[in-house]
Amino acid sequence: MNVLRPLQSAVGAQRAVSSAASVSSPASGSALSLADLAAASVAAAPRIRPYVRRTPLEDSPWLSGAGNCRAWLKLESEQVTGSFKARGAVNKLLSLSKAQLATGLVTCSTGNHALAFVHAARAAGGPGVLERALVYLPKTASPVKVDKLRARGAELALHGDDCLDAELEAQRVAVERGLVYVSPYNDYEIMAGQGTVSVEILEQLQEEEQRRAADIKQLPADENAAELVVYVPVGGGGLIGGMAAVLKTALGARVRVVGCQPAASDVMRQSVAAGRIVEAASGDTLSDATAGGVEEGAVTLGPCIDGVDEWVCVSEQEIADAVLSVLRAHSKLVEGAAGCAVAAFWRQRRQLAGKRAVVLCCGGNISVEALKTVLERGRVLSADAEVDRAAEEQSVNG
Numbered sequence: 001m002n003v004l005r006p007l008q009s010a011v012g013a014q015r016a017v018s019s020a021a022s023v024s025s026p027a028s029g030s031a032l033s034l035a036d037l038a039a040a041s042v043a044a045a046p047r048i049r050p051y052v053r054r055t056p057l058e059d060s061p062w063l064s065g066a067g068n069c070r071a072w073l074k075l076e077s078e079q080v081t082g083s084f085k086a087r088g089a090v091n092k093l094l095s096l097s098k099a100q101l102a103t104g105l106v107t108c109s110t111g112n113h114a115l116a117f118v119h120a121a122r123a124a125g126g127p128g129v130l131e132r133a134l135v136y137l138p139k140t141a142s143p144v145k146v147d148k149l150r151a152r153g154a155e156l157a158l159h160g161d162d163c164l165d166a167e168l169e170a171q172r173v174a175v176e177r178g179l180v181y182v183s184p185y186n187d188y189e190i191m192a193g194q195g196t197v198s199v200e201i202l203e204q205l206q207e208e209e210q211r212r213a214a215d216i217k218q219l220p221a222d223e224n225a226a227e228l229v230v231y232v233p234v235g236g237g238g239l240i241g242g243m244a245a246v247l248k249t250a251l252g253a254r255v256r257v258v259g260c261q262p263a264a265s266d267v268m269r270q271s272v273a274a275g276r277i278v279e280a281a282s283g284d285t286l287s288d289a290t291a292g293g294v295e296e297g298a299v300t301l302g303p304c305i306d307g308v309d310e311w312v313c314v315s316e317q318e319i320a321d322a323v324l325s326v327l328r329a330h331s332k333l334v335e336g337a338a339g340c341a342v343a344a345f346w347r348q349r350r351q352l353a354g355k356r357a358v359v360l361c362c363g364g365n366i367s368v369e370a371l372k373t374v375l376e377r378g379r380v381l382s383a384d385a386e387v388d389r390a391a392e393e394q395s396v397n398g
């Protein structure tokens with residue numbers, strides 16, 4: 001059975017509806033269905049392939065053992081620029097007309113999206129696009145990030161004291177000068193690009209089944225037999241929106257999509273609960289890449305409401321434990337956002353027996369300061385350590 005078939009039909013259906021054939025930006029109004037968005041991701045996958053990596057779907061004996069399930073880490077931490085963000089940025093730039101690219105682009109980000117945008121402008125934009133691009137950052141952005149972006153040839157504009165100030169100024173300048181504003185998440189082309197992570201996961205799981213069947217000399221098992229649970233970190237919702245659209249269109253009720261956020265900053269979870277984007281305070285978190293508010297009217301809200309089955313919010317201790325444990329079990333360095341997904345899996349591990357689980361390690365750009373915190377405060381997540389900890393707690397409690 002081909003798990004990608006429903007996706008291929010979604011593409012066919014989308015082509016038949018000409019108005020949906022090119023996914024629209026928020027300004028154009030109409031909301032896309034999950035099937036439309038999935039079709040856009042399937043179309044984006046071959047288009048962005050020359051500019052991004054097919055990242056490993058790494059078998060995790062550690063998590064498989066803990067959950068009595070089959071678990072994998074999807075290592076977008078090994079993507080070009082160190083996060084999945086390159087997928088969306090490349091897809092967005094490839095969707096722009098020559099005239100738009102010639103006029104100039106503006107974006108705003110303090111981290112992964114800015115790196116991805118610069119990569120996309122250089123690799124997929126064409127000659128001179130990076131020279132005509134402007135990246136807004138708050139004046140408070142870390143000097144390390146500023147230097148990293150400058151070294152890659154980006155023209156930077158420092159404005160305001162936080163991301164929202166910088167974002168509003170970037171949007172104002174875009175309107176004033178007639179430039180294209182490239183949002184980090186509030187854009188269907190960005191979401192469709194991020195959704196290619198799911199297209200790749202489905203292909204890789206199918207290859208995995210075929211390999212297993214060849215090993216045991218049997219026909220491939222029905223790869224849909226075991227429920228699939230996918231843990232995805234969430235900030236503005238572009239990643240999970242695109243990913244959930246593809247997974248739900250391909251597998252329907254046989255997939256559970258779990259949105260993972262730090263408890264210190266869970267604006268999208270609160271927004272989904274309220275049915276509208278809410279303003280909510282955000283605290284400091286090791287998951288800096290997912291922290292902060294969500295733009296009013298963001299097109300990511302609909303896909304998050306329709307495509308996410310469950311939300312898990314994790315503590316700073318759980319994130320530190322998760323990042324440290326991935327390092328120990330896989331010798332891979334992931335950032336705090338990825339730690340949210342690993343921590344959510346760990347919390348739910350006793351509900352996963354007999355299932356398949358994919359944990360999205362969305363990025364690897366951890367700062368030296370955050371890594372220091374992880375090494376100082378993190379605890380190793382393993383069944384043995386749990387026994388040790390229980391014994392320790394018992395002796396402390398007398």
Ligand SMILES: Cc1ncc(COP(=O)(O)O)c(C=O)c1O
Nearest residue numbers: 112235236237238239289362363
């Ligand atoms: C590493 C990483 N993970 C997760 C996210 C969240 O993605 P989204 O804002 O599309 O929900 C981001 C956003 O910048 C990120 O950089």
